[in-house]
Amino acid sequence: MKYILPVVFRMIYGCGLRVSEALALKCEDVNLDEGYITIRETKNGCDRMLPLSDSLKNVCKQYSKYCLHLQSPNDYFLKQKNNEKYASDTVYRWFRKILWKAGIPHGGKGMGPCVHSFRHSFSVHSLAEMSRQGLDLYYSLPILSNYLGHSSLEATDKYVRLTSDMYPELIQEVNSLCSYLFPEVTLP
Numbered sequence: 001m002k003y004i005l006p007v008v009f010r011m012i013y014g015c016g017l018r019v020s021e022a023l024a025l026k027c028e029d030v031n032l033d034e035g036y037i038t039i040r041e042t043k044n045g046c047d048r049m050l051p052l053s054d055s056l057k058n059v060c061k062q063y064s065k066y067c068l069h070l071q072s073p074n075d076y077f078l079k080q081k082n083n084e085k086y087a088s089d090t091v092y093r094w095f096r097k098i099l100w101k102a103g104i105p106h107g108g109k110g111m112g113p114c115v116h117s118f119r120h121s122f123s124v125h126s127l128a129e130m131s132r133q134g135l136d137l138y139y140s141l142p143i144l145s146n147y148l149g150h151s152s153l154e155a156t157d158k159y160v161r162l163t164s165d166m167y168p169e170l171i172q173e174v175n176s177l178c179s180y181l182f183p184e185v186t187l188p
Contacts, residue, residue, distance in 0.1 A: 001094055004078050007063045008091055009118060011037075014056040016122035016148050018043065019088045019115050028073035032061050044151045091115055123148065123156070 011022045021039050029038040035052045042048070052060065068077070076085040095115045099106050106112035123144065130140040145156040 003063055003067050005094055007059055008078060010056050010059050013118040013122050014053055015050045016119055019091055023078055023086050023088060025077040027071045027075050027077050030060060030077045032057055042149045044149055046149060048149055
């Protein structure tokens, strides 16, 4: 796991993957020469190709060099010693162990950070970056939704939790674009 987890967490954050998508990658789905991965048979039934950043590509190359000896294209990229894929629950359990060792509280489902938080962070950071680059959010939201493998903009709403403290310029633009997606919430 000490070799697998850094790659899984970076893939989830760096590509916005679901845990199951990262664990289902086969060697043939990871093109480290050209720097992309192919996500197949996803939750919503659509395959997609996603680019790898240079740093993520380097992490994957290091992992491949030390952990993927004599692999075939049909082998799982992130595989157990018996060549089987890891279960998502295994990654979740290890993540909780890491949190515990780091002294970060986790009070159960919905109470504290989780592996899926990497995907949420990817979504928020991506949308913020698109806005900083001057891309129109009318076009950016559908791109992000498609990139994440969502079937609708409403599904993306669950991942893009923006606050006026973090991104005040985005809140105004998003609210004017699609106020029904990001309802205003008043905290006590």
